[in-house]
Amino acid sequence: MYTKVIYKENISRKVKRHKVILTFIVVTASFLLVLSTDLSPDLYFINFGTVEDVSCHYAVTGDALEPIDTHFAPASNSIFFHETSCRGGLNSRQACSIESAARAHPGRTIYVLFSAPINKISLEDIIMELLKKFSNIKFRRVHLVEYAKGTPLELLVEGGALNRTRWPISHTSDVLRFLTLYKWGGVYLDLDTVVAKSLDGLPKNWAARENDASELFYPVGADHPEEFFEPAELPGQDAYIYHIWNRQTKHLKVERNSPYAKLAKRHCPVVYETFREFFGS
Ligand SMILES: *[C@@H]1O[C@H](CO)[C@@H](O)[C@H](O)[C@H]1NC(C)=O
DSSP states (O other): OHHHHHHHHHHHHHHHHHHHHHHHHHHHHHHHHTTSTTTOOOOOTSSSSSOOGGGGGGGSSSHHHHHHHHOOOOTTOOOOEEEEEESSSSOOHHHHHHHHHHHHHSSSSSEEESSSSSOOHHHHHHHHHHHHHHTTTTEOOOOOHHHHHTTTTTTHTTGGGGGGSSSSHHHHHHHHHHHHHHOOOOOOOTTTEESSSSSSOSSSSSOOOOOOOOOOTOSOTTTTTGGGGOOOSSTTTTTTEEEOOOOTTTOEEEEEHHHHHHHHHHHOOOHHHHGGGGGGO
């Protein structure tokens, strides 16, 4: 009898301990899972090991590019791109976006605003030279802190919030697009798009929305962006803008008869013909 009770107690203690351990594992696993997704809070005090370096946004030397200063007065129908990586230049996909926007809008100025210093060598590289041939494409340097001065986002930027996020490059890009539209109006476009049609006919205020029937803007959705890269017919022939979803597709090769290659051939022929089979790599 006595041994039986002890035995039972031992068992229930064991079960309890197992429960505690199991709960601990489940809670820890869920926590790590959430941290690895976009739902993650900005726990900047935890070092994730792969924090992007955005110190270039604050650099004031080594720049050969004309900065945006008090004389900058873009027309209200201008189109803006922001380059927020610290690479100091453009790749062929980005150049295609810019060329396509410039071709579709000969009557508008296309501003490519760099957050990093662009030195003389980068300013004269092959991609920059190709784009300079378009009289309506202009490059400028943005100094982030200065750019936010006198706007509702001044304190956010000066407080260093963009230094404490896990995705400083894309969050800085989010801040900059709002600042640009707030300051100058016009149109903001991502550098991983292809503009297929003039936006001139659209009403005064619009935003492209992502959804399953978004025929006119993003006919290939973010959930299956690889469709752009494999040989296929071009989807959504009436689309204004195609979104290439660079974050998910940067490692993919642009196949010759893929929708992306067809789009590039038609809407950014100068960039496409220069790069050919290396386009997009
Ligand atoms: C943010 O980081 C940059 C360097 O990456 C630094 O120059 C800047 O002063 C920081 N801003 C704040 C408010 O801490």
